[in-house]
Amino acid sequence: MAIPRTRRLVAAASLPLMVAATMALQPGTANALSSDVVISAVYGGGGNAQAVIKNDYIELANTTDHPIDVSAWSVQYASAAGAVFQMTNLTGSIPAHGRYLVQEAAGAGGTLALPTPDAIGSIPMSATSGVVALVTAQILLVGCGISCATAPNVKDLVGYGATANVETAAAPGLTNTTANARSGALIDTDNNAADFTAGVPKATNSAGTTVTADDSGGPGDPTPGTVRIHDIQGTGRISPIVGQNVTNVPGIVTAVRVTGNARGFWFQDPGADADALSSEGMFVFMGSTSPAVAIGDSVLVSGRVTEFRPAAGAQSLTELGGTITTTKLSSGNALPAAVPVALPDAYTKSGSLEAQPLEPSSYVLDWLEIHEGMRVTIAQDTRLVSPVNTEFSELWVTLKPGQNPTPRGGSIYKTYDDPNSGRLMIVALNGAPAANVGSTLAVGTTGPVDYQSFGGYVVQATQLGTITEGGLKRQKVLPPTKKHDLSVATYNVENLTATDPDTKFTRLAEAVVTNLGAPDILALEEIQDNNGTTDNGVVAADQTIAKFTAAIRAAGGPTYAWRSIDPNNDTDGGAPGGNIRQGFLFNPGQVTFVDRPGGDADTAVSVIRKHGAGNQISLSVSPGRINPTSDAWATSRKPLVGEFRYHGNQQLFVIANHFNSKGGDAPLSAAVQPPVRSSEVQRIAQATEVHNFVKDLSDKSGGSAQVIVLGDLNDYQFSPAIQTLTGNGTVLKTLIDTLPADQRYSYIFDGNSQVLDHILISPAIKGYSYGVVHINAEFSDQASDHDPQIVRILAGCNGHRLPARCLPGSPVVDE
Structure with a gap:
């Protein structure tokens, strides 16, 4: 294209x-x-x-x-x-x-x-x-x-x-x-x-x-051509006449898109052939030119048959493109009957889908493919498993309400083998109201089936069923039960920069104070430099962090101090020019940050064992970055390590992370199954670097080092990257695994409630409470797209025999 x-x-x-x-x-x-x-x-x-x-x-x-x-x-x-x-x-x-x-x-x-x-x-x-x-x-x-x-x-x-x-x-x-x-x-x-x-x-x-003037038998001529939509679609995923020009293909306009850079319309042949595997509908792509047609128009369309693949690894969408000419024959025609959506139990088969015959009664992706471009309707009440994205009128529902539900209405993503086959994405062409996870979408959503890179198959809804809000509440953290309990949290604040509106800072600050209970240490991800995506060499983020700490004070929180390391310009990924990095906020009234000079963007922090002092260790620089010149961190954020002292001069090492994203991975609906996870290679390398550093802390301290590794690791608790990071559980404990299986999530993508953010602890930390604080991912009105997490190290719980209050639990409750 x-x-x-x-x-x-x-x-x-x-x-x-x-x-x-x-x-x-x-x-x-x-x-x-x-x-x-x-x-x-x-x-x-x-x-x-x-x-x-x-x-x-x-x-x-x-x-x-x-x-x-x-x-x-x-x-x-x-x-x-x-x-x-x-x-x-x-x-x-x-x-x-x-x-x-x-x-x-x-x-x-x-x-x-x-x-x-x-x-x-x-x-x-x-x-x-x-x-x-x-x-x-x-x-x-x-x-x-x-x-x-x-x-x-x-x-x-x-x-x-x-x-x-x-x-x-x-x-x-x-x-x-x-x-x-x-x-x-x-x-x-x-x-x-x-x-x-x-x-x-x-x-x-x-x-x-x-x-x-170049087609006297085409547009303007009201005679239908010999090719029909089902001839173009064929009985497989790729058109049998891809690349050919077709003239005067007849159909009824069923939906029109007049926004964005993928404008066009869907049309469908009301006269279906006898082959159930060939779709009767398709999309006409017109780029940035809005089509001069309306729903119900009977049209003849000429153009080139194309296969549009919206992303690497994705399936393709059969459509008409090139130079489009349309002849309208009449308007106000009845639309072809919409097919009720009936998704099979299995999501997909393995191998190259385009090389295999369609089996719509067995696989979801095959059922959707044979209805590509056709009107379908959701003939049952469904539950929202993502919040409505009102900017783009997107939402996900589940047609299988008993499939891996979370207690709050989502669909939990448990393994690579189970992507939740009941999920279906809807784009409301006429807009959608705000609504949260767990809300109900009434029967009646209708529109043509489309395919786009992230969501895969979607229903482009010309009619959206009524949405009834489910009453979901945000969560908060209970106050500590002992004075010297230490709370440590992680929060991805989604590209925060000093130029953001005050309302974003206020929302994030209120969450820190009210929902997270003003943690003693707060690791932040996605702090941008002072002018955000203006790519002019600025890397400092002091204004961004100062604005955030001021907003926290205004919300009734403590006067946080902070530590971070500015990256080299345009080297750490994220939005170009934004220079995102991790940072620590900490309450000086509760903890002390141990400063050791020399940490910068290129200097590697190391573990120093103090001679003649038993198992006492320290950092060479604090704050510092883990092996920042390693290829593992190419175009990605480098981990930030800090040494803290808390109650009774106890030593705590905190490592804030933001591993490389899943960008470049094939989507769940990929053309080859299972999808290729190409970004995983770098995350495993990053996990190895952090694992080795934590192991060095453990080895040189004789296993006594208290270490918290936390942040946006961009991978699941069952992934190879996380298993590498934890040493299969020998070096670090993954706290998300301590929660019930249906509560293990901090993010929602493609309608799946999943884990990207983590808190992991070393074996030396005995008594703790932990939880994910659900305040963003499930809500249309978000301050960030991630939910924060918190761990509380419980005072008096480092002995071998732990009192009852030291047993793992969650401090998180609904508001």
């Missing part, structure tokens, strides 16, 4: 129609870039020798999300010299993201009529050079010479060929068989030469009907 696509489809803001129309009628500003209506095509060779199309034409385009009234506007034409203009008055309005066709004079030849024009004039335009102006008044342009682009009321102007009356430079000169068309993105740079390209004449009216 020439036009890249992202997972997210962001809706543009719209203006009320009355306001938009008022704005459109204001006089034009000299050389102002038109942000709403532009001239999109001009053609002056209509009916001339070798011409196919009978008439000259001017085409306009509305680039906004709302219709624009042009009933007081005009288009005007002048010869290349630009002395005298002729005018055609406009009527009506241009649909949102639609076109508007002005038919001008006819020649004696040509065989193809324009689609029904929206306005008709009689101007004989030059086939080679001329000037076309879009004017927000019905008054002839007079006396503007060769500077008409800056004249009052001129919204847009195109000079083509041998004329000086232009915006910056002239668009290409034309012939009887070429027209100028604005680039596909419809961008107005006020440079006709840059904005327009000469090519085959192609004209579209406000109804979305298109004719093109």
Whole structure:
């Protein structure tokens, strides 16, 4: 695809129609870039020798999300010299993201009529050079010479060929068989030469009907072609005619997407064939150009059969792309009946899915594939297993309510072998209200099946069932039962920078004070530098952390001190320019940070055994980074190590981590199963580095070192990386494993409640309480996408015989 696509489809803001129309009628500003209506095509060779199309034409385009009234506007034409203009008055309005066709004079030849024009004039335009102006008044342009682009009321102007009356430079000169068309993105740079390209004449009216001079048997011809949608889809995952052009494929428009850079529409053949394995629906990809069709339109579509693979390792989506032409035959037609969603028990089979026959009665991914592009409906009440992402109108539900439920309404991800086959992603094309995990989505969600990289198969819902909130509550930590209990927490604060709004700092600070109980030590991940993603060499984060600690004080928390190490610029991954790193906040009234100078971005911290002092150890630098020049940390965060002293001068080593992300891994719905986890290799190398450092602490201390390893490790408790880090449980204990199996999660991705964040402790820490504090991941209104975790080292619990209060438990309760 020439036009890249992202997972997210962001809706543009719209203006009320009355306001938009008022704005459109204001006089034009000299050389102002038109942000709403532009001239999109001009053609002056209509009916001339070798011409196919009978008439000259001017085409306009509305680039906004709302219709624009042009009933007081005009288009005007002048010869290349630009002395005298002729005018055609406009009527009506241009649909949102639609076109508007002005038919001008006819020649004696040509065989193809324009689609029904929206306005008709009689101007004989030059086939080679001329000037076309879009004017927000019905008054002839007079006396503007060769500077008409800056004249009052001129919204847009195109000079083509041998004329000086232009915006910056002239668009290409034309012939009887070429027209100028604005680039596909419809961008107005006020440079006709840059904005327009000469090519085959192609004209579209406000109804979305298109004719093109290179296909007299295609668009504009109301005769269906010989190829049907099920012929394109075939009975496998890849189209049997991929790469071929198809003409006048018939179908009924079932859904339309007019936002983002993957605009287009779904259409479906109401006349199904006898083969249940061939889908009757598909997507028509139009990039950043919004389609001029509506649900219920009967259309004929021409284009190229393509297989769009949205990410490495993902399956592909069979669609029509390339140069799309659409002929609308009628509107208001009944839609093909929606198929009730019925997901099999097994999620998928192993091996290359594209090389195997479809088995829709056995596997979820096969059932969804045979309905790709078709209307489906959820015929049962379902439970939300992710919060609604209101920015992108995304949510996940489970169609199997008894499948691995969490106590709070999610679906727990327990092993690689069980991805929870009841999950289904929904994108609400008309928006979705905020709702949390555990809420109920009523029967009736309906729309075509699509495929996108992260979510895999999704339902692009034209109709969303009613959502009833489930009453989920945020959690908090109980106060300590003894004065000298020590609390240590980890929190990924999601790209926090000093330039973030105060509201984000306030939300995060309130969580630290109210929900986490103002822990004595707080390890933070994703602290960005002072100017965030502005990539100008700034690496310091002192302003970011100062703003955060001030917000904590304002929320009633302690006056935290902090320690961190600035990374080298653009070396630690994350958002480009952001320079994310870990940091420690600590309460000086409860703990002491042992400072040892010399730690910087490139210096490796080491464990020093004090001579003649038994098993006493220290760090060479504090804070310090673990082997920061190792290849294991390439383009990734380096662990931050700090030495603390707490009650009774007890020594504690804390290692804050943020391992490399899962970016680059194949999705759960990958084309080859099981999915390739390519990012795991680096995490295992990182886990090895931290494991070796912790083992050195243990060996040199005779096993007495109290160590807490914590942070966003970006991997599951059962993963090879975590097993490597813990030495299969011999060097560190994974505290998430002490929770009941259905409560082991701190993050939600693809509708799976899963573990990415961890707290691990060394065997020397005997008595503790631990829990995940669920305040973000399950809620639409998030301060971060991660839930924090906390461990409390219980005072008086380091002996061999532990009192009852020292037995592992959780300090976390619902608010």
